[in-house]
Amino acid sequence: MHITDMVMHVDNLLGENTRRNIEKALTARQGVVHAHFNERRPHLMLVSYDTDRTSSFEVLAQMMVQQVRAERVG
Numbered sequence: 465m466h467i468t469d470m471v472m473h474v475d476n477l478l479g480e481n482t483r484r485n486i487e488k489a490l491t492a493r494q495g496v497v498h499a500h501f502n503e504r505r506p507h508l509m510l511v512s513y514d515t516d517r518t519s520s521f522e523v524l525a526q527m528m529v530q531q532v533r534a535e536r537v538g
Contacts, residue, residue, distance in 0.1 A: 466515045467497055471538040472527070474507050486530050493526055494518060509534070 478486070483501045490499035490511060495518030502508040511523055520536055527534040 475533040
């Protein structure tokens with residue numbers, strides 16, 4: 465198991481319920497350990513994932529499935 469973190473910038477303006485639903489959807493994905501929006505900066509999201517089971521590209525693709533535009537910033 466190799467856990468890494470990435471920060472995503474979300475382009476869409478999302479309400480709190482939508483952000484929580486996205487967190488749940490990402491966390492349910494295989495290999496994603498944790499997904500959480502920053503409360504002070506709701507356009508930023510931290511995702512921790514196991515690089516043996518998924519990739520940052522797959523996480524970003526899942527964001528697109530949620531109809532959310534995002535890019536990796538760190």
